[in-house]
Amino acid sequence: MIPLSWYLIFAAALFSIGLFGVLARKNAIAILMGIELMLNSVNINLVAFWRYLSPEMITGQVFAIIVFAVAAAEVAVGLALIISVYRRKSTIVAEDIDMLKF
Amino acid sequence: MVSGNFDPSMFLAIFPEIMILVLGLLILLFDLFLPKEQHDKLGWVTAGGLTLIIIGSLFVAQPSGIGEQIFGGMLRHDGLSFSFKMIFLFSAAITAMFVMGMDKVGKRGEFYLLMLASTLGMCLMSSASDLIMLYLAIETTSIPLYILAGFMTEDDKSTEAGFKYLLFGAMTSAILLYGFSLLFGFTGTTNIYKISYGLQMGSFPIVVVFGVLLLIVTGFIFKISAVPMHFWAPDVYEGAPTPVAGFLSTASKAAGFSVLLRVLLIAFPGVLPYWSAFLVAISTLTMTVGNLLALTQKNIKRMLAYSSIAHAGYALIGLGSISSLSILGISSVVFYLVAYVLTNLAAFGVVAAFGKVSGSDDIAAYAGLSRRSPVLALTMMVAFLSLAGMPPFGGFVVKFIVFSAAVQANLIWLAVVGVLNSIVGLYYYLTVLKVVYLYRSEDEEKPLPIPRSYSIALCVLVFGILAIGIVMSPWFNLSTAAAHALF
Numbered sequence: 001m002i003p004l005s006w007y008l009i010f011a012a013a014l015f016s017i018g019l020f021g022v023l024a025r026k027n028a029i030a031i032l033m034g035i036e037l038m039l040n041s042v043n044i045n046l047v048a049f050w051r052y053l054s055p056e057m058i059t060g061q062v063f064a065i066i067v068f069a070v071a072a073a074e075v076a077v078g079l080a081l082i083i084s085v086y087r088r089k090s091t092i093v094a095e096d097i098d099m100l101k102f
Numbered sequence: 103m104v105s106g107n108f109d110p111s112m113f114l115a116i117f118p119e120i121m122i123l124v125l126g127l128l129i130l131l132f133d134l135f136l137p138k139e140q141h142d143k144l145g146w147v148t149a150g151g152l153t154l155i156i157i158g159s160l161f162v163a164q165p166s167g168i169g170e171q172i173f174g175g176m177l178r179h180d181g182l183s184f185s186f187k188m189i190f191l192f193s194a195a196i197t198a199m200f201v202m203g204m205d206k207v208g209k210r211g212e213f214y215l216l217m218l219a220s221t222l223g224m225c226l227m228s229s230a231s232d233l234i235m236l237y238l239a240i241e242t243t244s245i246p247l248y249i250l251a252g253f254m255t256e257d258d259k260s261t262e263a264g265f266k267y268l269l270f271g272a273m274t275s276a277i278l279l280y281g282f283s284l285l286f287g288f289t290g291t292t293n294i295y296k297i298s299y300g301l302q303m304g305s306f307p308i309v310v311v312f313g314v315l316l317l318i319v320t321g322f323i324f325k326i327s328a329v330p331m332h333f334w335a336p337d338v339y340e341g342a343p344t345p346v347a348g349f350l351s352t353a354s355k356a357a358g359f360s361v362l363l364r365v366l367l368i369a370f371p372g373v374l375p376y377w378s379a380f381l382v383a384i385s386t387l388t389m390t391v392g393n394l395l396a397l398t399q400k401n402i403k404r405m406l407a408y409s410s411i412a413h414a415g416y417a418l419i420g421l422g423s424i425s426s427l428s429i430l431g432i433s434s435v436v437f438y439l440v441a442y443v444l445t446n447l448a449a450f451g452v453v454a455a456f457g458k459v460s461g462s463d464d465i466a467a468y469a470g471l472s473r474r475s476p477v478l479a480l481t482m483m484v485a486f487l488s489l490a491g492m493p494p495f496g497g498f499v500v501k502f503i504v505f506s507a508a509v510q511a512n513l514i515w516l517a518v519v520g521v522l523n524s525i526v527g528l529y530y531y532l533t534v535l536k537v538v539y540l541y542r543s544e545d546e547e548k549p550l551p552i553p554r555s556y557s558i559a560l561c562v563l564v565f566g567i568l569a570i571g572i573v574m575s576p577w578f579n580l581s582t583a584a585a586h587a588l589f
Contacts (some may be wrong), residue, residue, distance in 0.1 A: 008287075011283075015280055018276070019273075019277075022269075022273050028265070028269070031269055031273075032269075032272070035269075035272045035273055035276050038273075038276035038277070038279075038280065039276050039279065041280065042276065042279045042280050042282075042283045045280070045283035045284065045287060046283045046286065046287075048287075049283070049286055049287035049290075053287065053290050054290045057290075059234070059286070059291070059292050060286065062234060063233070063234050063237075063282075063283075063286065063292065066234055066237070066238055067237070067279065070237070070238065070241045073241070073245055074241065074245060074268075074272055074275075077245050077248055077249060077268065078248075078268050078269075078272065080249075081248060081249075081252050081261070081264045081265050081268050082265065084252060084255045084261045084264070084265075085261045085262060085265045087255070087261075088255075088258050088261050088262075089258070094269070097262050097265060097266075099258055099259055099262055099341075100259060100262055100263065100266070100336075100337040100340050100341050101337070
């Protein structure tokens with residue numbers, strides 16, 4: 001059986017890639033995709049921990065399913081807000097959306 | 103403590119949440135069936151409904167002396183969560199009264215529904231005692247708030263505010279969630295009250311526990327807009343509709359503090375010296391950065407945003423001075439938040455009332471306000487002096503208690519930093535008051551009508567600020583009782 005640590009390392013790598021994407025990408029959709037990667041790494045963590053450490057409880061699975069559902073809601077709202085910005089500015093590049101600044 | 107069996111009296115414990123949901127559905131029905139010209143009544147329905155819920159909860163949903171976990175350990179019904187719920191319901195009611203005066207958003211039922219959904223999430227946040235419930239509650243709070251910040255789709259700034267708030271908020275909640283997943287893996291449980299036992303059993307290195315704690319605290323610090331996760335606040339407050347900015351800076355911030363208190367104290371008592379030192383550092387930075395950046399602002403909403411960052415820093419003093427010996431740190435945070443919520447709602451209410459007529463949020467536009475509307479100027483003075491921490495207003499008493507918590511925890515230098523920061527704060531609050539009272543403008547003859555909902559809400563707030571400032575002991579005893587109920 002594949003050891004648990006492999007899953008954890010994989011999830012950590014995925015999380016880091018997602019975080020890098022969020023911080024480095026300029027396109028709003030790409031930023032949202034980065035956030036999705038981060039949430040997926042969380043799900044891998046949760047399911048792996050559940051399977052290896054407490055398979056008799058359903059807590060880990062329930063947590064993962066709730067993360068799915070919330071992530072879907074978050075992306076729906078995110079895309080709606082991106083569309084409303086696009087209607088005003090005709091761009092979704094984060095650098096060009098800079099009316100509010102110090 | 104965990105009652106696994108079902109007990110119908112549990113429903114009384116979540117009476118406020120159930121009633122908020124019912125009120126939200128009522129608002130939707132009214133929105134559907136009321137004729138268009140009657141839609142300005144929606145705000146009265148929301149505010150009145152919330153007031154009734156507060157009164158009803160005081161009779162029905164009061165927790166008993168010791169807290170108990172309900173619904174299989176998902177929620178905890180205790181004095182702390184109950185006090186925070188009352189704060190959230192109150193600020194939602196006041197915000198509804200401010201919103202109904204706004205032309206673009208005040209007549210739209212979905213605005214009130216979203217605000218109620220967010221309040222529901224906050225109530226669950228303050229009572230959540232399970233990581234799953236906590237995450238769900240945080241998102242129930244945040245997602246409607248993203249929409250509310252970007253609610254004015256015809257306005258460039260508002261859409262941008264919603265957009266930025268969403269991107270930062272979603273990112274930090276993903277970081278928070280990664281921390282939760284590791285915490286679940288380490289301890290094998292998601293119940294906050296069992297986590298500390300699990301961490302003790304696992305005998306993990308302190309570095310690892312503290313690392314997980316940092317991931318989680320990042321998410322909470324974003325909610326309370328403390329440095330280094332503060333950068334979103336000025337942009338979002340400036341762009342969002344003013345009552346929403348007021349709601350964000352009060353209820354949402356108080357919700358962040360309620361989870362910060364519960365998670366840090368209950369789940370991580372083992373690393374208490376480390377996180378309290380960490381919070382002391384954050385608090386010093388937050389106060390200083392917030393106050394210094396507020397000095398240079400030209401826009402009053404941005405200035406209030408930086409001032410609210412600074413106030414998060416003052417409240418964090420109380421959290422940083424928590425030690426195993428004394429409960430003063432916790433009760434000072436709760437008490438600070440009560441006064442801060444009243445004061446900042448009043449400040450944003452004045453800004454909303456003024457911005458509605460003049461259409462400008464520049465500080466320079468406030469010249470001559472004392473002649474155009476003496477009452478509004480007086481309210482502004484009360485709110486700003488209370489924010490600055492002047493007696494006899496509420497802001498003075500709570501600052502005093504927070505600083506005394508720091509002194510009791512042998513953090514005298516922190517109290518000194520706090521006092522110095524208050525002096526910096528006093529400077530920029532007085533600068534605005536100088537513009538209001540001393541400067542003249544050409545518009546002085548133009549009247550400044552204040553809608554009735556604003557007058558009622560501001561009256562209540564000013565009365566509250568004075569009540570806390572003059573008669574402090576009952577309020578302080580209440581927050582001490584709430585602090586005791588946490589454990």
